[in-house]
Amino acid sequence: MIIGVLGLKGSYSEKAAMQWIEKNGTNNAHILEYCGDIQDVFVLLKNGSCDIGVVPLENSIEGSVGVTLDMLLENDMTVIGETIVAIEHCLLSRGKKEDIKVILSHPQGLGQCRHFLKEHFPEAELRTTGSTSHAAKLATEFEEMAAIASPDTAGLYDLNIIMPDIQDMKQNHTRFIIITKPDSPAARSLMMKDGQEEACKTSIIVYLDRDRPGALYEILGEFARNEINLTRIESRPSKKVLGDYIFYIDLEGCISDAIIKDAIYNIRSKVGMLKMLGSYPMFDPYCESNRVYMEKSMPSTD
Amino acid sequence: MIIGVLGLKGSYSEKAAMQWIEKNGTNNAHILEYCGDIQDVFVLLKNGSCDIGVVPLENSIEGSVGVTLDMLLENDMTVIGETIVAIEHCLLSRGKKEDIKVILSHPQGLGQCRHFLKEHFPEAELRTTGSTSHAAKLATEFEEMAAIASPDTAGLYDLNIIMPDIQDMKQNHTRFIIITKPDSPAARSLMMKDGQEEACKTSIIVYLDRDRPGALYEILGEFARNEINLTRIESRPSKKVLGDYIFYIDLEGCISDAIIKDAIYNIRSKVGMLKMLGSYPMFDPYCESNRVYMEKSMPSTD
Numbered sequence: 001m002i003i004g005v006l007g008l009k010g011s012y013s014e015k016a017a018m019q020w021i022e023k024n025g026t027n028n029a030h031i032l033e034y035c036g037d038i039q040d041v042f043v044l045l046k047n048g049s050c051d052i053g054v055v056p057l058e059n060s061i062e063g064s065v066g067v068t069l070d071m072l073l074e075n076d077m078t079v080i081g082e083t084i085v086a087i088e089h090c091l092l093s094r095g096k097k098e099d100i101k102v103i104l105s106h107p108q109g110l111g112q113c114r115h116f117l118k119e120h121f122p123e124a125e126l127r128t129t130g131s132t133s134h135a136a137k138l139a140t141e142f143e144e145m146a147a148i149a150s151p152d153t154a155g156l157y158d159l160n161i162i163m164p165d166i167q168d169m170k171q172n173h174t175r176f177i178i179i180t181k182p183d184s185p186a187a188r189s190l191m192m193k194d195g196q197e198e199a200c201k202t203s204i205i206v207y208l209d210r211d212r213p214g215a216l217y218e219i220l221g222e223f224a225r226n227e228i229n230l231t232r233i234e235s236r237p238s239k240k241v242l243g244d245y246i247f248y249i250d251l252e253g254c255i256s257d258a259i260i261k262d263a264i265y266n267i268r269s270k271v272g273m274l275k276m277l278g279s280y281p282m283f284d285p286y287c288e289s290n291r292v293y294m295e296k297s298m299p300s301t302d
Numbered sequence: 303m304i305i306g307v308l309g310l311k312g313s314y315s316e317k318a319a320m321q322w323i324e325k326n327g328t329n330n331a332h333i334l335e336y337c338g339d340i341q342d343v344f345v346l347l348k349n350g351s352c353d354i355g356v357v358p359l360e361n362s363i364e365g366s367v368g369v370t371l372d373m374l375l376e377n378d379m380t381v382i383g384e385t386i387v388a389i390e391h392c393l394l395s396r397g398k399k400e401d402i403k404v405i406l407s408h409p410q411g412l413g414q415c416r417h418f419l420k421e422h423f424p425e426a427e428l429r430t431t432g433s434t435s436h437a438a439k440l441a442t443e444f445e446e447m448a449a450i451a452s453p454d455t456a457g458l459y460d461l462n463i464i465m466p467d468i469q470d471m472k473q474n475h476t477r478f479i480i481i482t483k484p485d486s487p488a489a490r491s492l493m494m495k496d497g498q499e500e501a502c503k504t505s506i507i508v509y510l511d512r513d514r515p516g517a518l519y520e521i522l523g524e525f526a527r528n529e530i531n532l533t534r535i536e537s538r539p540s541k542k543v544l545g546d547y548i549f550y551i552d553l554e555g556c557i558s559d560a561i562i563k564d565a566i567y568n569i570r571s572k573v574g575m576l577k578m579l580g581s582y583p584m585f586d587p588y589c590e591s592n593r594v595y596m597e598k599s600m601p602s603t604d
Contacts, residue, residue: 037420039420059539059544060539060542060544060545060546061539062539063368063538063539066365066413107413107430110430111409114369118339118341125429126429126430127429128412128428128430129428168541169541171543173543174544175545216532216535217522217525217526220518220519220522221519221523223519224516224519230518231545233518233537234537235365235534235535235537236365237362237363239363239470239471240471241475241587242361242386242475242476242477242587243477243587245534285543285545
C-alpha cells in the first residue's frame with residue numbers, strides 16, 4: 001500500500017499516517033510517498049500513484065486548513081479515517097537565536113506561532129513552505145535561517161532546537177483525515193464495514209441556495225429532531241460572490257444507520273448541492289488507548 | 303480624525319478607508335496612520351493613537367481573515383461600519399517574468415492566487431508580509447523579487463505590472479470593517495443613530511457550552527422564529543481544545559430594534575458567552591450607488 005503524506009520525512013502528516021496505520025493496522029506493507037503540498041497528495045491519489053492520502057484538516061489554534069477543504073470539494077475523494085496529532089512546534093536552526101533573520105514554515109505553522117513571532121522576532125522575514133518539514137530541510141542552508149517544525153525534524157536534518165514548544169497555546173492538536181479514491185481497492189479494504197462496532201462519524205458538504213435564508217436552520221433541525229449530534233460545522237466561501245458559503249458538516253453516526261441515511265435523504269431536497277465525503281471510525285481524544293497520541297513527546301516548558 | 307489602516311500607501315485597506323469616508327462623509331479632516339499588520343491597528347486603537355481602524359474581515363476566495371476574528375474576540379472594539387473592495391491582484395516586479403525567484407504577499411494574497419502560483423511559479427520561494435502593499439515595497443529591492451499587490455502600488459513603488467488580474471477567480475472581493483474603541487468620541491459621532499433609515503447589520507460572537515450539542519440549533523431557531531436573516535455564520539477554534547468552537551454571526555437588523563434586542567436577550571441565557579460587536583449600516587453590493595466600488599479599476603483580461 002502506498003500512502004501519500006504531506007511533507008518530507010519527519011512531517012506531522014507522516015506521524016499521522018503512522019498513528020493511523022498502528023491503530024487500524026492493516027498487515028499490508030506500506031510505502032510512504034512524500035508530497036510537496038496538499039494539492040499534490042490529491043493529484044497522486046487521482047492518478048493512482050498512491051492508494052491512500054493523509055492531509056491536515058483543522059488545527060486547534062489556527063482552525064481549518066482551507067486548501068484541504070477546497071480540495072475535498074473539487075475532487076472526488078472518500079474520507080476513510082481520521083486521527084489527531086499533538087503538535088509541538090520548535091524553532092530549529094543551524095545558527096544562534098541572535099543570528100536568525102529568516103523564519104520558514106507552513107502558513108499554519110506561522111499562524112500557530114503568531115504571538116511568539118511578534119514577540120521574539122518582530123523583524124524576521126517570514127517564508128511559507130508547503131510543509132513544516134520542508135521548512136526544516138531548507139533551514140539547513142544558512143545559519144541565519146530557522147524553521148518552525150517538529151522536534152523530530154531537528155534530528156533528521158541536523159538542526160538545533162533553539163526554542164522548544166513555541167506555539168501560542170501550550171495545547172496544540174491537528175486533526176488529519178485519511179482519504180482514498182472512492183472506487184479504489186484500498187478504499188474497499190479499509191472502509192468501515194457494516195456492523196463494525198466502533199463509534200462512527202460522517203462528513204458532508206452542503207451548498208445552500210442563497211435565496212432561502214432559513215435553509216441552514218432547516219438542515220440543523222433535521223439533525224436535531226433525530227438527535228444526531230454535530231461535531232463540527234464550518235463555512236467556506238463558495239468563491240462565486242462574497243457572502244455566499246458552502247458548509248462542511250461532521251456528524252456522529254454512520255451512513256449505514258437508517259436514522260442518518262434518512263436525515264441526509266431529507267436534507268438533499270432542501271439544498272443546492274450535497275456531497276457525501278464518507279463515514280469513518282471516530283478518533284476519540286478522551287479514550288485511554290488514544291491518550292498517547294494526544295501527548296507531546298517532549299517535556300513541556302511550563 | 304486619525305484612521306489606522308493595514309499596510310502602506312496603496313493598500314487595499316487604505317482604499318477601503320477612503321471608500322467608507324466618501325460614503326459616510328464626515329467632514330472632519332482625516333489623517334491615515336499606516337500599520338505593519340492587523341494586530342497593530344488594534345494596538346493603535348487601544349492606546350488612543352488613532353480614532354478608527356480599517357481591517358479586512360473576509361475574502362470571497364480565501365475566506366475569513368483569522369487574525370481579525372481573533373483580535374475582535376480578544377479586544378474590546380465596536381464595529382461601526384463595513385465596506386467591500388474589489389481586489390485585483392497583479393504580479394509586480396522591477397525585473398522580468400523569467401527572472402522571478404521570490405514572490406511576496408500577505409498570506410491572503412498568496413492564498414487567493416494559489417492556483418496561479420502553482421501553475422506559473424511552482425519553484426518560486428513564497429514570503430509572507432504584513433500587507434500586500436508592504437510586499438510591493440519590498441519587491442523593489444531586487445529584480446528577482448515580485449509582489450502580489452494592487453495595481454495602485456505599481457505606480458507608487460515604481461514596479462512593473464508583469465501579469466495583471468492573477469487571482470484564481472476573476473471575481474474577488476474583500477469585506478473590511480471599520481472599528482473603534484467603544485467609548486471614544488469618534489465612536490459616538492460615527493455610530494448609527496436611532497431612527498437612521500439605512501438597512502443595518504449586527505455582529506455578535508457566541509461561545510456555546512460544549513456539553514449542549516443542540517445549542518447552535520437553538521440559537522438559529524431564535525433568529526428563524528423572529529424572521530431575522532443571518533448573513534454569515536463562521537466558526538473559529540476556541541483555542542482551548544480541538545473540536546471546541548466560537549461562532550461569529552452577522553444578522554440583518556439593528557440592536558435598537560425591539561425584535562433584535564429580544565432575540566439577543568434570549569440567546570444570552572443559552573450560551574457560555576455572547577459578545578456584541580455592534581450595529582452598523584450594511585454595505586449592499588447590489589445597490590446602484592455602490593456598483594463603482596464593486597468593479598475593478600483595470601480592464602479585465604477575459
